[in-house]
Amino acid sequence: MLTTLDRPAAPATVARVGGGTDADRWPLLGRDDELALIDAAVTGGRSVVVVGPAGVGRSRLLAEWVARRDLRPDAEDRRLRRDRSGRGVGPAGPRDRRVDGSVVVVRATRSTATIPFGAFARWVPERHATHDRLGLFQATAAALLGDRSPATGSPLVLVVDDAPLLDDGSAALVLHLAQHTATRVVAAVRTGVPCPDAITALAKEGLADRVDLAPLDPPTTAELARVALGGRVAVTALRRLWRLTEGNPLYLREVLAAARDQGVLAVRGGRWSWDGDLAGRGRLHDLVSDRLGAADPEERRLLELVALGEPLPVDVLARLVPPARLAAAVGGGVTRGPDGIGLDVDGAGTGATGEAGDRTLLVEERLAQHPAGPVVRLAHPLYAEVIRAGLSRFATRHRLGELARAAVAAGYHRQDPLRVATWQVDGDDPGDPDLLLRAARVASMIDEAALSERLARAAEGAGAGWPAVLQRAEALGPVGRWDEADALLDALTRPEAPVAARVAGTVVRAEALIWHRGRSVAEARDVVARGLAAIPAGAAAPLQELAARLAFADLDLDAAGTLAAAAVSGARTTADRLHAVGTAALVTAFRGHAEAAVQLAAAAQSDAAALASEDPRPAGRLLAAVACAAPLAGRLDETVAVLERVVDHDVLAAFRSLRGFPVLCLARARLAQGRVATAARLCDEVLTTMVGDENHYGRGNWVVATLAAAAGQAGDARAAGEALAWIDDHRPFPLTPDRLGLDLGRVWLHAARGELSSARALALAVAEQAGAAGCGLLEATALVDAARLGAAGEVADRLTDLAGRLGGPFLPVAARFARGLAAPTPSGEDLDAAAAGFVAAGARLLAAEALTAAAEAHGARGRRRAEAASRARAQRLAGECEGASTPLLRRLVQAASAARLTPREREVAELAARGRSNREIAEALHVSRRTVDSHLDHAYTKLGITTRHELPAALGFAVA
Numbered sequence: 005m006l007t008t009l010d011r012p013a014a015p016a017t018v019a020r021v022g023g024g025t026d027a028d029r030w031p032l033l034g035r036d037d038e039l040a041l042i043d044a045a046v047t048g049g050r051s052v053v054v055v056g057p058a059g060v061g062r063s064r065l066l067a068e069w070v071a072r073r074d075l076r077p078d079a080e081d082r083r084l085r086r087d088r089s090g091r092g093v094g095p096a097g098p099r100d101r102r103v104d105g106s107v108v109v110v111r112a113t114r115s116t117a118t119i120p121f122g123a124f125a126r127w128v129p130e131r132h133a134t135h136d137r138l139g140l141f142q143a144t145a146a147a148l149l150g151d152r153s154p155a156t157g158s159p160l161v162l163v164v165d166d167a168p169l170l171d172d173g174s175a176a177l178v179l180h181l182a183q184h185t186a187t188r189v190v191a192a193v194r195t196g197v198p199c200p201d202a203i204t205a206l207a208k209e210g211l212a213d214r215v216d217l218a219p220l221d222p223p224t225t226a227e228l229a230r231v232a233l234g235g236r237v238a239v240t241a242l243r244r245l246w247r248l249t250e251g252n253p254l255y256l257r258e259v260l261a262a263a264r265d266q267g268v269l270a271v272r273g274g275r276w277s278w279d280g281d282l283a284g285r286g287r288l289h290d291l292v293s294d295r296l297g298a299a300d301p302e303e304r305r306l307l308e309l310v311a312l313g314e315p316l317p318v319d320v321l322a323r324l325v326p327p328a329r330l331a332a333a334v335g336g337g338v339t340r341g342p343d344g345i346g347l348d349v350d351g352a353g354t355g356a357t358g359e360a361g362d363r364t365l366l367v368e369e370r371l372a373q374h375p376a377g378p379v380v381r382l383a384h385p386l387y388a389e390v391i392r393a394g395l396s397r398f399a400t401r402h403r404l405g406e407l408a409r410a411a412v413a414a415g416y417h418r419q420d421p422l423r424v425a426t427w428q429v430d431g432d433d434p435g436d437p438d439l440l441l442r443a444a445r446v447a448s449m450i451d452e453a454a455l456s457e458r459l460a461r462a463a464e465g466a467g468a469g470w471p472a473v474l475q476r477a478e479a480l481g482p483v484g485r486w487d488e489a490d491a492l493l494d495a496l497t498r499p500e501a502p503v504a505a506r507v508a509g510t511v512v513r514a515e516a517l518i519w520h521r522g523r524s525v526a527e528a529r530d531v532v533a534r535g536l537a538a539i540p541a542g543a544a545a546p547l548q549e550l551a552a553r554l555a556f557a558d559l560d561l562d563a564a565g566t567l568a569a570a571a572v573s574g575a576r577t578t579a580d581r582l583h584a585v586g587t588a589a590l591v592t593a594f595r596g597h598a599e600a601a602v603q604l605a606a607a608a609q610s611d612a613a614a615l616a617s618e619d620p621r622p623a624g625r626l627l628a629a630v631a632c633a634a635p636l637a638g639r640l641d642e643t644v645a646v647l648e649r650v651v652d653h654d655v656l657a658a659f660r661s662l663r664g665f666p667v668l669c670l671a672r673a674r675l676a677q678g679r680v681a682t683a684a685r686l687c688d689e690v691l692t693t694m695v696g697d698e699n700h701y702g703r704g705n706w707v708v709a710t711l712a713a714a715a716g717q718a719g720d721a722r723a724a725g726e727a728l729a730w731i732d733d734h735r736p737f738p739l740t741p742d743r744l745g746l747d748l749g750r751v752w753l754h755a756a757r758g759e760l761s762s763a764r765a766l767a768l769a770v771a772e773q774a775g776a777a778g779c780g781l782l783e784a785t786a787l788v789d790a791a792r793l794g795a796a797g798e799v800a801d802r803l804t805d806l807a808g809r810l811g812g813p814f815l816p817v818a819a820r821f822a823r824g825l826a827a828p829t830p831s832g833e834d835l836d837a838a839a840a841g842f843v844a845a846g847a848r849l850l851a852a853e854a855l856t857a858a859a860e861a862h863g864a865r866g867r868r869r870a871e872a873a874s875r876a877r878a879q880r881l882a883g884e885c886e887g888a889s890t891p892l893l894r895r896l897v898q899a900a901s902a903a904r905l906t907p908r909e910r911e912v913a914e915l916a917a918r919g920r921s922n923r924e925i926a927e928a929l930h931v932s933r934r935t936v937d938s939h940l941d942h943a944y945t946k947l948g949i950t951t952r953h954e955l956p957a958a959l960g961f962a963v964a
Contacts, residue, residue: 032061032068033231034224038215042069042190045213046161051182051189053167053207056217059254062192063111063165065217069190070107070163107161108148112169123164123174124148137173145177149185159186167191168199175200182211219251228253232260233269233276239691241269241278248386255386282389302329307382311391312400313407313427315379323410404431412436422446426455429462437466442618444475449620451700453482470496470505474512481516482700489516497535503543510535511550518557519701525739529554545575549584556591559740559777564591579619582612586625593629594741596780596810598636601629624665631669632781635676638813640846644673664690665703671710678849680718681886687711691730699734702742709745716752717849719889724753744770744782751789755891758914760907761929764795771799780810788818792853792892794907796825817841821854824861832861832870839877852881853892860895894959904946910959912939913947917955 038054042065045052056062116122121140127147128140149160164170164178179202181187189212193199206212220228226242249255259282263269268280306325310316382388395403408427411417417424417439425443428435440463447456457479464472473492480489495501496509514531517523532551536544552567568591571584585608593601605626612623627650634643647670671686690707699705708727715723728749747770754763771786784806787799800822807815821838824831835858842851855878862871878896882888891914905913915925922940926933944950947958 032064033228034220035061035065035068035217038065038217039069039072041213041215045215046188046190049159049186049188051206051212052191052215053203053212054190054192054215054217055195056192057195057219057252059252060217060219061253062194062217064253066109066163066165066190066192070109107163109163109165111165112167112174114169116174117169117171120171121173121177123170124177141173141177141180145180145185148177148181149187159188162187162189164189164191167193167203168197170200170203172200172202175202178202179205179211182206183209220253221251222246225249225251225256228256229260232257235271236275238275238277241276244278248389259386282393302326307387307391308395308399308403309407310380310382311388312395312403313423314381314388316381316407317411317414317416318378318380319414320407320410320416321380323413324406401430401432404428405433407431408433408435412439422450425459425462429459435462435466437463437468437472440466441468441472441475444472444479445619448475448479451482453479457483470502471508474505474508477509478512478516481512481520484520486521499538503540507535507539507543507546510539511546514550514554518554525554525557529558542574542576545571545580545584548574549580549587552584552587552591556587556594556741557739559744559774559779561591561595561778565595578611579615579622582608582615582622586612586622586629589629590625590632593632594779594781596636596784596806598633598781598810598812598814601633602637602639605630605633620665627666627669631672634673635845635847636781636784636810636812636814638845640673640677642846644670644677644846647673664707668707668710671714672706675710675714675717677846678717678852678881678885678888680714680849680888683714684711684718684723687714687727699731702739704730704734705739705742706745709742709749712746712749713752716749716754716756717888717890718886719756719894721753721756724749724756728753740777741779741782744774744779744786748782748785748789751786751793755793756889758911758918758920759928760793760891760911760914764790764793767793768795768798771802775802780806784810784815784818787822788850791818791822791825792850792890794891794911796822800826813841814845814847817845818850821850824854825857829864830857830861832858832865832867832874835861836870836874839874843881848881849885849888849890849893852878852885852888852896853890855881856892856895905943909939909943909946912936913943913955914959916940916952917959 042052042054054062054065110123112123116125119125120137121128121144124144127144129143129147148162160181162178162181167175167178170178178189178191182189189206191203191206191212193203207214222242225246226237229242229245230237245256245259248259260269262282263278266280266282268282269276269278271277272279306321306329309321309324313320382391392400404427408424408431411424411427417436421439421443425435425440427433428440440459444456444459444463447453447459457476460472460475460479464476474496477489477492477496480486480492493509493513496505497513498506501509510532514528514535517528517531518525529551532547532554536547536551539547548567548571552564552571555561555564555567565588568584568588572581572588575581575584585604589601589604589608592604608622608626612626616623627647630643631647634640647666650666651670667686668690671683671690674686675683687707687710691704691711708730711727712724715721715727728746731746747766751763751767751770754760754766767786767790771783771790774780774782774786784803787803787806790796790799791803800819803815803819803822807819817838820834820841824834824838827834835854839851839854839858842848842854855874859871859874859878862868862874875896878893882893882896885893891910911929912925915928916922920928922933922936925936929936940952943955947954949955949958
């Protein structure tokens with residue numbers, strides 16, 4: 005039944021045809037822009053057509069828009085209905101069509117589509133000749149409108165859900181109301197289905213604005229999943245949900261329901277995790293099956309091949325599908341009803357399209373950047389799930405064998421060995437031992453240990469020899485099968501085994517001790533030392549390189565440098581040499597010899613890039629060395645440009661979980677520039693793409709350290725704290741450089757909380773540890789941070805000494821900056837000069853801080869013109885730092901009187917401004933409450949204020 009209500013001073017009840025659905029109660033996220041567009045059009049007196057594919061949430065959007073409209077009653081909504089004598093008679097009843105500002109919602113269905121004016125049956129007069137179509141049309145319109153006229157009453161808002169299912173009469177009525185009355189139509193249209201001409205005319209004739217409803221983006225999909233599940237969701241589960249639904253809310257709802265019912269999605273370790281595959285028919289299967297439609301045997305075979313192989317290179321498919329069938333499909337000729345089966349060339353202008361210009365085919369060809377060129381996939385991931393679930397084991401094996409043979413014939417196995425080898429193992433193809441072994445190594449590098457072991461076992465069976473046994477041993481470690489791994493490694497490292505096998509076996513055993521068994525670095529170093537003693541000197545380079553990395557992990561940089569140099573000179577193969585050079589460059593960068601590290605990396609860059617498709621680790625270490633050396637080498641802008649090209653080029657395309665490593669390097673360089681928001685965004689991206697749910701090989705340590713430092717320098721203590729809390733939820737690794745890097749992130753967490761004493765103390769402690777180990781990079785970083793946080797007097801001489809020992813353009817500037825801050829009467833000229841040096845090095849945030857201090861120094865000497873010039877330059881540079889809010893930079897917006905505060909007075913005042921009580925401040929600073937009271941009294945006097953509430957404005961920040 006269709007009814008309307010118009011209640012004064014209360015939200016209206018909205019009329020519906022066809023009843024509500026579960027979708028009406030599904031959370032609506034990420035649609036504020038679309039809701040605003042509908043609002044703007046209707047408020048401006050225009051109609052709206054909301055266009056989107058099946059399941060994207062058109063009905064839910066309309067329901068939400070109506071609900072929000074009802075929650076915002078305006079003056080018209082509050083007016084009483086008046087009878088003909090002008091007296092108020094209360095709210096309109098369900099049969100009274102005279103409604104002010106009413107909303108009528110009509111839901112068309114396949115059933116009502118077979119009945120003339122079926123969608124508007126509630127308004128069709130009970131006694132009217134059905135053969136008089138025109139009279140029926142006019143009577144229904146009059147009944148719907150009531151006694152509205154341009155002079156009386158407010159316009160009707162007619163919301164039409166599933167407008168393509170309107171019968172011709174109902175569609176004509178909608179067009180008439182929009183064209184010839186004040187009615188505002190809000191219609192939802194599904195793309196890819198036939199639509200009545202009258203509805204199409206709404207947009208074509210300029211009567212309605214078009215609002216395109218696209219699938220949700222990955223972050224909104226993830227948030228919707230979290231809201232629906234009511235808890236934390238593992239990153240791998242979110243990725244799986246995205247791959248299955250691609251932001252389609254209806255599919256997401258059904259996938260969540262099916263996955264929970266089947267136990268595939270369950271709470272494990274305090275968060276929702278995905279384990280297994282969806283099975284069975286159920287509503288999810290039926291939903292997708294309705295979209296697939298009928299298919300003849302050839303079409304079904306094409307769909308099965310694509311479902312099992314997507315994204316499937318066109319060159320591979322062309323070897324499996326008859327040319328005529330493929331040509332017809334690409335041309336859009338293979339279709340069945342509104343939901344066609346065929347191929348569409350994305351961006352090429354071919355293929356069938358719906359009336360709204362959207363793709364309607366179930367299979368599409370995408371020309372998006374892909375190493376294999378154009379690839380084919382089903383138009384939605386759930387189609388593949390349903391097709392694969394319907395295949396027998398025998399049929400699956402046969403199709404996978406077909407894919408494997410076609411891929412090898414097309415040369416695709418050289419571009420993606422992992423996928424092709426997996427097709428061979430799972431299909432009826434015997435497999436090539438070299439390909440299987442290469443794929444097993446790739447699987448190991450992307451943390452697919454179980455798959456790596458299976459491929460290595462297949463390679464061993466195919467005759468790959470001891471390298472396959474080694475790969476099996478390496479893959480068994482991450483899954484905890486120690487006894488099996490030890491047995492294999494014992495066989496590989498016995499004295500009569502080949503030297504290469506003994507070397508490789510020792511490497512795997514030592515690395516497994518740290519990364520999988522949680523043993524100490526010292527124990528792993530001992531294993532390598534014993535291995536080196538038993539290996540001929542000419543074959544020792546791989547073990548020497550590992551020994552260098554283990555020494556680096558202990559921050560034993562002198563030993564690391566010596567071992568890395570020996571590995572470089574003794575390397576027999578290009579791969580061994582590049583591994584050694586990458587480690588040598590990284591060690592050199594951490595020792596603080598920035599220019600030498602950059603030169604090492606530059607010399608090996610092209611060879612490492614060529615090797616990256618086989619082994620990305622040398623390229624990754626070279627990138628890390630460049631990113632670490634860039635600040636001390638004064639090459640930040642140049643390095644950022646290089647790293648951005650590397651990120652765009654995606655040199656690690658074959659290694660999915662490692663793709664974020666160049667992004668991490670870029671994030672660190674951006675942070676050094678002062679682009680704090682960009683650095684934080686990049687780190688968030690890396691945590692999801694490279695790290696995921698597990699901190700494999702400690703990959704997340706430096707990501708989190710960088711994210712915490714970026715958030716802290718943006719003044720966001722919450723984000724910095726959440727970043728460092730991530731480490732508590734993940735397996736820690738006993739690497740000294742990582743621990744110091746995380747402590748540098750904690751420095752800025754303390755600073756963002758206003759705990760400057762703790763921040764300074766931690767920065768000085770990091771500098772002490774790094775300096776004792778000869779780690780010039782971390783020592784310099786910690787000393788500069790300490791200077792920025794108020795300990796310039798304690799670090800100025802140390803920075804000067806470090807600049808003399810390490811050289812390079814950055815450290816002399818940093819030393820001058822610290823001396824300028826530490827001077828009893830700070831020199832504005834020295835600070836201005838330091839700022840110019842920082843700008844030349846690309847460190848804009850440091851330059852802005854130096855200029856802020858310079859402005860204060862000039863002001864203290866009464867040099868107003870110089871003060872204004874420094875302040876203006878500081879503000880310009882601060883504008884490039886994306887909202888950075890460090891203690892020095894906040895002085896730009898503080899009251900001029902704040903410059904007279906002592907460091908302790910400033911710290912106490914800032915903590916008070918952040919909402920800390922005097923007792924809490926005393927505990928944080930380890931002083932008495934009387935001392936806190938005294939410092940606050942002095943601060944009030946100097947700032948010219950009398951209450952605690954005035955502190956935030958005087959100190960240049962607001963507290964929520």
